[in-house]
Amino acid sequence: MSSDILLRVEGLRKFFTVKRGFPNPVKLTVKAVDDVSFEVRRRESFGLVGESGCGKSTVGRSILRLVEPDAGQILFHGKDILPLDRSQMQDLRRKMQIIFQDPYSSLNPRRKIGRTLAEPLHVHRMGTGGEIRAIIDRILDDVGLSPETLDKFPHEFSGGQRQRIAIARALIFRPELIIADEPVSALDVSIQSQILLLFEKLQAEYDLSYIFVAHDLAVVRYFCHRVAIMYLGRIVEQGDRNRLFEEPRHPYTRALLAASPIPDPRARRQMARLEGEVASAINTPEGCYFHPRCPECREICRQEYPPWHWVTPDQGVACHLYV
Amino acid sequence: MNQEHLLEVRNLTTAFRIRGNLFPAVRGIDLHLDRTETLALVGESGSGKSITALSIMRLIPQPPGEIVSGQVFMKGIDLLSLPEERMRKIRGNQMAMIFQEPMTSLNPVLTVGLQIMEALIYHQDVTAPEAKERAIEIMNQVKIPSASRRFKDYPHQFSGGMRQRVMIAMAMACRPEIILADEPTTALDVTIQAQILYLLAELKREYNMAMIFITHNLGIVASIADRVAVMYGGEIVEVAPVGDLFEKPRHPYTEMLLLVVSRVDGNTEKLSYIPGQVPSIDRMPPGCHYAPRCDLRTDLCDRQDADLIPLPGDPARRVRCWVRGCRREIQDKP
Numbered sequence: 001m002s003s004d005i006l007l008r009v010e011g012l013r014k015f016f017t018v019k020r021g022f023p024n025p026v027k028l029t030v031k032a033v034d035d036v037s038f039e040v041r042r043r044e045s046f047g048l049v050g051e052s053g054c055g056k057s058t059v060g061r062s063i064l065r066l067v068e069p070d071a072g073q074i075l076f077h078g079k080d081i082l083p084l085d086r087s088q089m090q091d092l093r094r095k096m097q098i099i100f101q102d103p104y105s106s107l108n109p110r111r112k113i114g115r116t117l118a119e120p121l122h123v124h125r126m127g128t129g130g131e132i133r134a135i136i137d138r139i140l141d142d143v144g145l146s147p148e149t150l151d152k153f154p155h156e157f158s159g160g161q162r163q164r165i166a167i168a169r170a171l172i173f174r175p176e177l178i179i180a181d182e183p184v185s186a187l188d189v190s191i192q193s194q195i196l197l198l199f200e201k202l203q204a205e206y207d208l209s210y211i212f213v214a215h216d217l218a219v220v221r222y223f224c225h226r227v228a229i230m231y232l233g234r235i236v237e238q239g240d241r242n243r244l245f246e247e248p249r250h251p252y253t254r255a256l257l258a259a260s261p262i263p264d265p266r267a268r269r270q271m272a273r274l275e276g277e278v279a280s281a282i283n284t285p286e287g288c289y290f291h292p293r294c295p296e297c298r299e300i301c302r303q304e305y306p307p308w309h310w311v312t313p314d315q316g317v318a319c320h321l322y323v
Numbered sequence: 324m325n326q327e328h329l330l331e332v333r334n335l336t337t338a339f340r341i342r343g344n345l346f347p348a349v350r351g352i353d354l355h356l357d358r359t360e361t362l363a364l365v366g367e368s369g370s371g372k373s374i375t376a377l378s379i380m381r382l383i384p385q386p387p388g389e390i391v392s393g394q395v396f397m398k399g400i401d402l403l404s405l406p407e408e409r410m411r412k413i414r415g416n417q418m419a420m421i422f423q424e425p426m427t428s429l430n431p432v433l434t435v436g437l438q439i440m441e442a443l444i445y446h447q448d449v450t451a452p453e454a455k456e457r458a459i460e461i462m463n464q465v466k467i468p469s470a471s472r473r474f475k476d477y478p479h480q481f482s483g484g485m486r487q488r489v490m491i492a493m494a495m496a497c498r499p500e501i502i503l504a505d506e507p508t509t510a511l512d513v514t515i516q517a518q519i520l521y522l523l524a525e526l527k528r529e530y531n532m533a534m535i536f537i538t539h540n541l542g543i544v545a546s547i548a549d550r551v552a553v554m555y556g557g558e559i560v561e562v563a564p565v566g567d568l569f570e571k572p573r574h575p576y577t578e579m580l581l582l583v584v585s586r587v588d589g590n591t592e593k594l595s596y597i598p599g600q601v602p603s604i605d606r607m608p609p610g611c612h613y614a615p616r617c618d619l620r621t622d623l624c625d626r627q628d629a630d631l632i633p634l635p636g637d638p639a640r641r642v643r644c645w646v647r648g649c650r651r652e653i654q655d656k657p
Binding site: 051052160161188189190191192193194196215216221223242255257260261262264265275277278 | 569586589
């Protein structure tokens with residue numbers, strides 16, 4: 001069982017300090033990620049879901065150490081990567097790649113795609129010019145782009161094609177894990193499904209695991225095997241996709257599901273409304289962070305943050321209702 | 324002329340000048356809106372849904388844009404032929420618009436209270452203290468907490484959801500008969516989106532307003548619309564009552580659109596996809612705009628665009644398709 005686990009995140013924490021106010025700024029702490037733990041299995045798609053500011057992207061970036069976590073462990077193949085030095089980390093990043101929401105801002109606009117794709121291979125001396133070209137041609141074909149792509153610049157492509165280029169770049173070193181940060185959110189629906197289907201195909205062909213960071217529950221339900229729901233820097237519920245969507249436990253998960261519109265007028269319902277707004281990760285409430293908006297808030301919820309509890313072996317929740 | 328419609332758009336074409344040439348961004352738009360009705364305008368980016376709304380409001384930047392032809396009748400008056408001063412009396416008064424990004428539509432250096440008052444003072448015969456009182460009342464109606472205190476706050480002091488409430492308050496200030504909402508919840512988190520959709524529905528009911536709601540989200544369409552117009556490549560390709568559209572889409576594009584969205588209720592067996600991409604306005608195909616991506620394409624589709632015509636026996640549904648439309652009634656579903 002444990003050999004099945006590719007990545008394990010334990011007690012991850014990242015706080016940022018920001019200055020607010022004028023003319024006398026005060027330093028405030030943003031609890032972006034606090035005590036986050038989960039595992040990603042081989043060939044699995046793991047969804048990290050939440051509303052803006054919940055810390056889901058920070059978790060994704062921490063795993064690649066693009067932001068340096070304050071505490072916790074990130075075990076890749078059972079080995080903690082946080083103590084690794086720069087060059088060790090650089091080697092490891094071949095095995096872990098990231099794809100962002102907006103591929104346009106992550107591609108160099110003045111470089112032809114061919115050069116963008118070949119450069120990492122040259123840097124790591126992965127072969128002769130001809131060998132490198134063969135690797136790139138193969139990957140282009142895998143992501144559904146023609147060889148002419150190589151002689152063009154990023155602006156010559158549509159959003160969907162640029163996302164394919166970003167995926168091609170991520171695949172070059174045949175990684176084991178891809179962190180995809182809202183990879184389809186900026187795309188039109190007809191293009192979204194093209195990219196999701198591509199991710200699925202590549203998962204099988206390249207034996208990939210994905211951490212899929214997203215806010216769209218419908219996409220996550222379709223694509224991910226297991227899902228974690230985040231609220232204000234913490235995971236409030238996680239588990240198997242079907243269990244989580246069919247029997248959501250945490251009142252926040254339920255509220256998210258109830259607020260997600262279903263493309264079927266027969267399912268039209270009184271859209272459940274969660275009162276209030278997402279609190280900020282600067283002023284997290286006492287007790288359970290969700291209690292000010294929770295329809296099932298009790299006295300203890302105002303005082304103590306609820307402990308984590310596995311309701312079943314494949315569904316866990318941090319909520320006093322289940323303790 | 325059909326007097327019973329509150330708003331009627333006929334044969335509207337709006338074009339943009341790109342490198343000296345005029346390209347239509349929307350072409351031959353025909354639609355109508357009845358009292359208290361919610362019409363959803365659905366489409367992907369570049370389909371022309373926002374341009375349609377901006378043309379109705381006469382807010383197309385000119386140049387590079389230009390309304391080339393068409394009429395927009397509101398209660399029998401053609402808005403496109405009115406002098407600008409008269410249009411200004413209608414815009415924000417009888418007809419108001421809500422935009423996607425409130426931060427860019429609100430003036431950052433004026434308090435939100437003043438911005439809500441502005442429309443009242445301009446359009447209605449009220450004094451400043453009266454306008455202020457009304458503005459606070461409206462802020463309460465759109466459920467901005469402690470409205471009288473927040474009246475003096477600036478837009479940046481509000482969250483995204485609250486800013487959208489301010490936008491709605493501005494639009495509602497003069498109790499318009501028609502609201503045009505252009506993706507008003509797209510930038511918001513899903514729990515806040517639900518709050519705003521609920522608020523709009525509530526206000527609409529209370530004031531007997533009609534609404535054109537622009538969105539790309541079919542879930543929202545299913546939740547709020549009475550009728551739906553689907554747009555593709557600058558044209559309306561299908562119009563139908565919401566139930567019919569989802570149950571039995573006729574245009575191949577609508578049909579595919581319903582098969583490519585993932586569903587939160589899990590009724591997605593296998594996701595489909597539409598090959599290719601939305602054409603840009605300077606490279607529109609000569610025939611049916613959807614033909615290059617369509618499974619049912621015939622030679623005729625490549626040569627000539629179809630008209631948007633009612634289905635036989637079902638005048639409430641109109642389809643722009645050689646194969647699925649009425650002109651040559653072929654088999655029902657292949």
